[in-house]
Amino acid sequence: MQYKYATADDMELLIRSREETLRAVNRLPEDYAFSEEFLEASREYFREGDQTTVLALEEGRIAGCATMCYIDMMPTFSHPSGRRAHLMNVYTHPDFRRQGVGRTMVSMLIDESRDRGITEISLDATEAGRPLYRTLGFRDSDECMVLELNQE
Template identity: 60%
Template structure:
């Protein structure tokens, strides 16, 4: 039976384990890939200190994760609270896919975002995730331009 928890700082090792597993899978990295120390350090600090909520799906071990990152910008007519969010880190272990786990995690995060007054949730979707996001009501958008500073 899958249980869902809202992760706390006490769950940092579970958070890091799921984050690194997700990064390996999404980026087709080898099992023995060694992550840069700054990525590990900054990810750990983000989970500890940032305005975010992460849901973990657990079945004796972590089998899924999803993170909502909260952002505040100047209010506008279309976003009068100035509160927005970005969905990240959505991942379910391969043997647990197509069982509604990601849908449940997203539903929990979306409900919390509504309660916090968020007016828009953005995300970067993989091709395999698009159908899930459409079921949750997400639509494609061409409104954004990006300047990459790396």
């Protein structure tokens, strides 16, 4: 298994992995077509966004992906740098599950986050993913409230 930090040269792999992840997580059909607006916004984020994505590849095939999005916020006493991160799109193809792929990708991103001075990593976990995240030190939290602003 090859693990790599994605670059702009990996754009089509990044888009393919994002599509596969979203189809699986949202239980969409394999032939579900994402809008061009969505795909272009994803490309733009991979090009310009403050993020790091790890790809797991097996003989050129995408085995998994994971993205850490970096966020600058106003500093607080518990987070004096104001540097936080949100882990997204952690996905391992079914053929490669239970082999440490997800753990390796997330561990790489956690290490990089420490190097960048990040003081907190958040994530939205599926029930299937929670056990992995707990073993990596994440804890469940009920400290947060969310207001979703849907743009119609």
